[in-house]
Amino acid sequence: MVGIVVVSHSWALARAAVALATQMVAGESPRVALAAGLDEETFGTNPVSVREAIEEVDSPDGVVVLCDLGSAILSAEMALEFLADDVRDRVLISAAPLVEGLVVALVTAAGGAPASEVAAEATNALAGKIGQLSTAAASAEGTPTGSEVLVVSDDGPPAASAILVVDIPHGLHARPAARLVSTVRGFDARVRLRSLADDGANVAAVSASSMSAVSTLGARQGDRLELSAWGREAAKARDAVVALAERGWDETADAPPAADRGPGRDTGLTPASPGVAIGPAHLIESGRPALPDHEPGAPDAQWARLAKAIELARADIEQTRAWVATTAGQDDAAIFEAHALFLEDPALLDDVRARIDAGEGAARAWDAAVTRTADGFVGLSDSYQRGRAADVHSIGDQVLRHLLGASATLKAQGVVIATDLTPAEAAQLDRHSVQAVVLAGGSPTSHAAILARAYGIPMVTGAGPQILDVREGTPIAADAALAEIVVDPSGDVLASFRDRITARASELAEAAAAAAVPATTRDGVEIAVLANVGSVDDALAGATAHADGAGLVRTEFLFVGKAAAPSRDEQEQIYRAIAESFDGGRVVLRTLDVGGDKPLPFLPQAAEANPFLGERGIRLTLRHPALFLDQLVAMCRVARDHPISVMFPMVATVAEVVAARRVVD
Numbered sequence: 203m204v205g206i207v208v209v210s211h212s213w214a215l216a217r218a219a220v221a222l223a224t225q226m227v228a229g230e231s232p233r234v235a236l237a238a239g240l241d242e243e244t245f246g247t248n249p250v251s252v253r254e255a256i257e258e259v260d261s262p263d264g265v266v267v268l269c270d271l272g273s274a275i276l277s278a279e280m281a282l283e284f285l286a287d288d289v290r291d292r293v294l295i296s297a298a299p300l301v302e303g304l305v306v307a308l309v310t311a312a313g314g315a316p317a318s319e320v321a322a323e324a325t326n327a328l329a330g331k332i333g334q335l336s337t338a339a340a341s342a343e344g345t346p347t348g349s350e351v352l353v354v355s356d357d358g359p360p361a362a363s364a365i366l367v368v369d370i371p372h373g374l375h376a377r378p379a380a381r382l383v384s385t386v387r388g389f390d391a392r393v394r395l396r397s398l399a400d401d402g403a404n405v406a407a408v409s410a411s412s413m414s415a416v417s418t419l420g421a422r423q424g425d426r427l428e429l430s431a432w433g434r435e436a437a438k439a440r441d442a443v444v445a446l447a448e449r450g451w452d453e454t455a456d457a458p459p460a461a462d463r464g465p466g467r468d469t470g471l472t473p474a475s476p477g478v479a480i481g482p483a484h485l486i487e488s489g490r491p492a493l494p495d496h497e498p499g500a501p502d503a504q505w506a507r508l509a510k511a512i513e514l515a516r517a518d519i520e521q522t523r524a525w526v527a528t529t530a531g532q533d534d535a536a537i538f539e540a541h542a543l544f545l546e547d548p549a550l551l552d553d554v555r556a557r558i559d560a561g562e563g564a565a566r567a568w569d570a571a572v573t574r575t576a577d578g579f580v581g582l583s584d585s586y587q588r589g590r591a592a593d594v595h596s597i598g599d600q601v602l603r604h605l606l607g608a609s610a611t612l613k614a615q616g617v618v619i620a621t622d623l624t625p626a627e628a629a630q631l632d633r634h635s636v637q638a639v640v641l642a643g644g645s646p647t648s649h650a651a652i653l654a655r656a657y658g659i660p661m662v663t664g665a666g667p668q669i670l671d672v673r674e675g676t677p678i679a680a681d682a683a684l685a686e687i688v689v690d691p692s693g694d695v696l697a698s699f700r701d702r703i704t705a706r707a708s709e710l711a712e713a714a715a716a717a718a719v720p721a722t723t724r725d726g727v728e729i730a731v732l733a734n735v736g737s738v739d740d741a742l743a744g745a746t747a748h749a750d751g752a753g754l755v756r757t758e759f760l761f762v763g764k765a766a767a768p769s770r771d772e773q774e775q776i777y778r779a780i781a782e783s784f785d786g787g788r789v790v791l792r793t794l795d796v797g798g799d800k801p802l803p804f805l806p807q808a809a810e811a812n813p814f815l816g817e818r819g820i821r822l823t824l825r826h827p828a829l830f831l832d833q834l835v836a837m838c839r840v841a842r843d844h845p846i847s848v849m850f851p852m853v854a855t856v857a858e859v860v861a862a863r864r865v866v867d
Contacts, residue, residue: 205259497563819852
């Protein structure tokens with residue numbers, strides 16, 4: 203197979219280009235070597251590094267070299283002089299554009315083509331782009347282009363289409379919208395969605411690769427969407443989205459609380475998270491930073507400041523996601539995965555870029571674009587969808603705080619009173635120091651409410667602006683299940699609420715005591731009650747609640763978001779800690795289940811029409827035997843001392859089970 207060498211002034215650019223290109227290769231990828239930068243931080247090229255890279259990937263099939271800028275070509279040409287004659291004769295330096303050429307070169311080489319064909323195909327990599335852009339320009343001028351490149355435009359009939367049904371309780375809100383956008387972005391296709399609600403009165407189509415655009419469709423439960431797709435992988439993109447819709451958009455979040463169902467519940471005091479509490483009022487003012495009147499700097503400098511702030515906000519969101527996954531569970535943590543996706547929304551970023559280029563400062567341009575996006579939710583008829591406007595502002599404010607150097611720390615205690623809470627603020631609530639939350643506005647279906655329920659913190663929404671006038675430290679009694687709030691209660695009222703707290707504690711104590719007794723049916727059959735575990739903390743919580751063991755340990759929590767796979771020793775340590783938590787109870791360890799919606803940064807995969815049922819789970823690990831073996835060795839070490847079972851995920855054939863069992867043996 204032909205080897206590929208990437209010569210670039212930037213190590214980071216070269217690595218990113220290779221990571222992008224290898225995702226396009228189905229099956230075995232050609233060998234690729236980098237000769238990039240003078241080191242990982244310093245721009246430049248070095249002929250000696252180019253020579254070493256060529257020798258690293260050299261084979262009888264030859265080597266194709268791709269370069270980014272002029273002096274990179276000079277370094278590549280000089281490197282040829284350092285090579286042995288037989289090696290030099292097998293090397294071709296391509297004039298192809300680096301990114302497009304690298305994608306085409308890898309795909310062509312993976313198909314077994316000779317070096318001359320790989321180089322030629324790479325050089326022609328811009329033909330499609332040139333044809334498309336020149337066709338568009340000529341169309342505007344009313345003249346033909348003469349190009350023979352087939353151009354697919356979304357102005358003509360779509361290459362693939364489908365009707366989708368939104369059949370989930372909250373409609374196409376943040377989590378399912380994020381899954382839709384992620385699915386569409388995996389294909390070389392342009393996909394648009396049009397709502398067919400109200401007999402097709404809403405005829406505007408939006409880009410399915412834009413998080414904000416998809417969300418502002420306002421698609422509610424029962425609505426139908428018309429999907430249209432153009433491009434090389436239009437049919438594959440359509441099939442993948444249809445499969446997503448048929449799976450219920452992979453949405454497993456809780457339904458809205460009973461108090462929010464039915465008409466007339468959008469306003470007024472409303473239960474959001476049950477519980478009874480008494481505590482001093484603690485007011486939290488909006489942490490929204492003030493926008494500066496003047497921001498010095500050229501557009502490029504403004505954009506660079508904003509890009510850095512976005513990356514810092516992304517890191518914050520990932521940290522919050524990891525914390526919520528550990529404390530509340532993966533389903534609630536998915537809220538923040540949708541938030542991270544919003545930060546790369548092309549419609550939002552294009553709007554910001556246009557404003558900055560027009561002379562606005564980074565902070566005001568970002569705030570205006572975020573406000574425009576949030577306003578798209580405000581007019582929607584569904585209360586759950588309207589609540590997403592607050593999420594958009596929350597994410598936008600996180601970026602602004604980094605951009606302007608404002609603090610975002612939330613130190614809450616007692617009965618928290620606020621206009622509303624963002625998901626990030628709700629994630630910081632400490633269940634040991636916060637007795638309850640009372641919001642002047644808010645929504646019982648907000649992500650803040652979801653997190654409060656997960657943490658077991660009572661919350662009431664819709665208390666009205668007058669609640670913000672309560673003085674700091676004033677006693678508050680709250681029964682969130684009944685949506686009852688009493689400010690500065692009398693002695694009798696306090697006694698009544700204390701009785702409720704005592705009764706609630708008694709109920710919980712009885713439940714905890716019953717949890718320690720074996721679960722036995724009336725006719726004497728004992729049923730094992732097992733925990734679903736995604737961390738050591740999950741295992742400890744399950745054991746504390748008297749689970750008989752772990753029925754499923756989702757081991758991918760050790761791998762997802764990491765730059766490299768954990769070692770055998772690292773895995774053994776975690777699996778052993780989980781097993782020890784259950785003190786002799788059986789633990790079922792599932793081998794790595796990634797792929798589809800759970801990619802690994804260090805394990806690139808080619809795009810598939812249906813990645814959820816394609817190279818995923820057992821098929822992925824069988825293709826990477828070293829990764830699979832490390833995990834099974836760690837599991838077997840723990841099995842010497844504890845009752846361990848192994849589960850293989852996403853099995854489709856007997857052959858897969860046989861192959862996996864061989865590795866275990």
